[in-house]
Every structure is written in structure tokens, then in C-alpha cells.
Amino acid sequence: MSKPKDKCEIWVVDQDRVEATRRTLPPDEIFTLLAENFSALADSNRAKILHCLLEQELCVCDIASIVGISESAASQHLRILRTLRMVTQRKQGRMMYYSLNDEHVKTLFKISLEHARQA
Amino acid sequence: MSKPKDKCEIWVVDQDRVEATRRTLPPDEIFTLLAENFSALADSNRAKILHCLLEQELCVCDIASIVGISESAASQHLRILRTLRMVTQRKQGRMMYYSLNDEHVKTLFKISLEHARQA
DNA sequence: TTATTATTTTAGCAGTTGCGCATATATTAA
DNA sequence: TTAATATATGCGCAACTGCTAAAATAATAA
Numbered sequence: 505m506s507k508p509k510d511k512c513e514i515w516v517v518d519q520d521r522v523e524a525t526r527r528t529l530p531p532d533e534i535f536t537l538l539a540e541n542f543s544a545l546a547d548s549n550r551a552k553i554l555h556c557l558l559e560q561e562l563c564v565c566d567i568a569s570i571v572g573i574s575e576s577a578a579s580q581h582l583r584i585l586r587t588l589r590m591v592t593q594r595k596q597g598r599m600m601y602y603s604l605n606d607e608h609v610k611t612l613f614k615i616s617l618e619h620a621r622q623a
Numbered sequence: 624m625s626k627p628k629d630k631c632e633i634w635v636v637d638q639d640r641v642e643a644t645r646r647t648l649p650p651d652e653i654f655t656l657l658a659e660n661f662s663a664l665a666d667s668n669r670a671k672i673l674h675c676l677l678e679q680e681l682c683v684c685d686i687a688s689i690v691g692i693s694e695s696a697a698s699q700h701l702r703i704l705r706t707l708r709m710v711t712q713r714k715q716g717r718m719m720y721y722s723l724n725d726e727h728v729k730t731l732f733k734i735s736l737e738h739a740r741q742a
Numbered sequence: 743t744t745a746t747t748a749t750t751t752t753a754g755c756a757g758t759t760g761c762g763c764a765t766a767t768a769t770t771a772a
Numbered sequence: 773t774t775a776a777t778a779t780a781t782g783c784g785c786a787a788c789t790g791c792t793a794a795a796a797t798a799a800t801a802a
Contacts, residue, residue: 518685525675526689530736535667535674538739542670546662547760548654555654556644564779566637570645577761579780598769598778612738619731620657621649666790683749696791698750717748717799 544588545616549573550581554604554613557591561603663707664735668692669700673723673732676710680722 545551552571556562562570568578582602585591590609594601604610648654664670671690675681681689687697701721704710709728713720723729 521679521681522685522688525679525681525685529671529674529689530740532667534736534739535670538670538735539665539667541739542661542735543665543759546658546665548651548658549760551654551657551661552648555648559647560640560644562640562644566641566644569641570648573760574762575779576763576781579778580760583780595769595779600779608738608741612735615734616657616661616731617649617653619727620653620660622727662789668790692790693792694749695751695793698748699790702750714799719749 541588541590544585544590545613547581549577550585551613553578553581553585554590554609555617557602557604558610558613561594561601563599563601565599567602660707660709663704663709664732666700668696669704670732672697672700672704673709673728674736676721676723677729677732680713680720682718682720684718686721 545554549571553567556567556570564578564582565575567582568575571578573581582591582593585602586593589605591602592605594603664673668690672686675686675689683697683701684694686701687694690697692700701710701712705712705721708724710721711724713722
């Protein structure tokens with residue numbers, strides 16, 4: 505066991521490996537982004553919403569009806585997905601149609617869904 | 624606009640599409656699983672832990688040191704990842720070595736990291 | 743045995759999240 | 773104009789999360 509560097513009080517088992525591994529870590533912003541994107545999918549209702557949008561665009565009240573939540577709740581979920589650029593909106597009359605923003609989201613979502621099915 | 628079925632008070636725009644889309648939804652358990660798995664990655668410290676374990680196994684105190692959190696916090700994160708079968712543990716003396724559970728996790732994590740980098 | 747050490751667990755707390763409810767905004771119809 | 777409607781937004785609350793601090797476990801050393 506070796507002493508820690510700096511003022512950190514944590515003792516480490518393998519100082520060299522610890523430092524080498526720390527250097528392989530991407531910058532914090534990457535992990536923040538990663539966590540933000542995953543948190544969008546970390547709610548089953550939002551995951552359902554994305555699933556509904558895989559092959560079509562839908563208005564808020566239809567999304568709410570399909571998923572089984574209030575229109576207010578749907579709207580709030582859609583705002584979160586919109587902020588993370590996972591969906592886009594198109595206004596037609598007094599209705600707002602939502603769709604997936606890009607193939608990016610679609611691909612990641614489908615891959616993850618496969619993983620969940622196999623689990 | 625058509626009336627809703629059952630006692631639901633939500634009005635829907637396209638009843639047929641709503642019902643058809645609802646039928647394409649996988650069962651709730653799938654979305655629960657999906658959300659659980661994503662929530663594991665929805666924390667930047669847990670994401671860092673997984674990154675550290677991509678190419679090697681590490682003990683708790685080294686993980687804590689690399690990520691920059693307390694050993695208690697690391698242990699709690701590892702318990703979450705263990706519950707979700709994303710990591711496995713191996714005891715050696717009084718130290719516990721953690722490693723990724725399977726290629727499954729590795730693949731999903733790497734793909735997601737790529738997506739985050741591009742964002 | 744007792745002391746030390748690596749990890750785990752528990753309790754408590756501040757911060758966050760998802761939802762219901764009420765209200766606000768925007769568009770259309772009368 | 774007023775009324776109705778689709779969505780958005782602000783507020784409050786219960787539930788959840790991640791952390792620290794302290795205590796508990798488990799394994800080794802003295």
C-alpha cells in the first residue's frame with residue numbers, strides 16, 4: 505500500500521495503475537453529457553414515449569393516451585426530451601407533433617431495448 | 624377527434640393509430656428493466672467507474688481514488704451496479720475486486736460513450 | 743486475544759424528480 | 773368579441789438519489 509499524493513487521504517493499492525487509469529478517463533463534460541442522456545431514458549414513461557416515436561410522429565394527447573399518463577405529464581416529459589435534443593416538434597394548428605430528432609437516438613434506443621429484452 | 628374507450632377521459636386525435644401504437648409497445652417489465660439499466664448509467668460517477676473497469680479489475684479503494692469519491696460512496700455505487708448485474712466481485716484477502724460482468728455491458732457502454740463524444 | 747484495515751451498511755440530510763393540479767398561452771370556432 | 777381546445781408552465785408534494793458520517797463486518801497482523 506502506498507501513501508496518497510497531495511492532501512487526499514485515500515490509500516491506494518496500486519499507485520501506478522491508479523494514475524494510469526485516471527489518465528484514460530475522458531474529461532468530466534463527457535460523463536456529464538453521458539449521464540444526462542441516460543437519465544432521459546432512465547424513466548419508463550419517457551422510454552415508452554420514445555418507443556412510440558420510433559416509426560411516426562405523434563401529438564401530445566395521443567402520446568399521453570398511448571402511454572397512459574396525463575397530457576401535462578406527457579408535455580413535461582417531452583420538454584425534457586426536447587431539451588436534450590432527442591425529439592423535435594412541429595406545430596400544426598393548435599396541436600404539437602413530436603418526432604425523434606435523429607437516427608442517433610433511434611439507434612441507441614433500439615440497441616438498448618435489445619439488451620433489456622435479453623436480460 | 625374521437626371519444627376515448629373505457630373510462631379514460633383523454634381525447635385522442637387518431638384512435639386507430641393510438642391503439643395500433645399501443646399494441647406495438649413491449650410489456651411494462653421491459654420498460655422497467657430498460658429504465659433501471661439506464662439509471663445505472665445516469666450518474667456520472669457510476670459512468671466513470673464503469674469506464675475504469677473497461678480493461679481491468681480494480682479494488683474499491685482504487686476505484687474511489689481514481690474517480691475522486693469516498694470509499695463509502697464507491698461501495699454504494701458498486702452495490703447498485705452489482706444489483707443490476709453490470710459488475711461482478713472477487714474477494715482476495717480483505718479486498719474486493721470488481722470487474723465488468725460481461726461484454727454486453729462493455730459494448731453498450733462503449734457505444735453510448737461514442738454517442739456522448741459526438742454530441 | 744486485540745488492533746488494524748478494506749469494505750459494507752445504516753441513518754440522516756439536501757437536492758432532484760415525476761406527477762397532479764391550477765393557471766397561462768395560443769389557436770380555432772362561433 | 774367570447775368560448776372551446778391543445779399544449780405549456782408554475783407550484784407543491786411525495787418519493788427517490790447520492791452523499792457524509794458513523795457503526796458494523798470481515799480478514800489480517802501483532
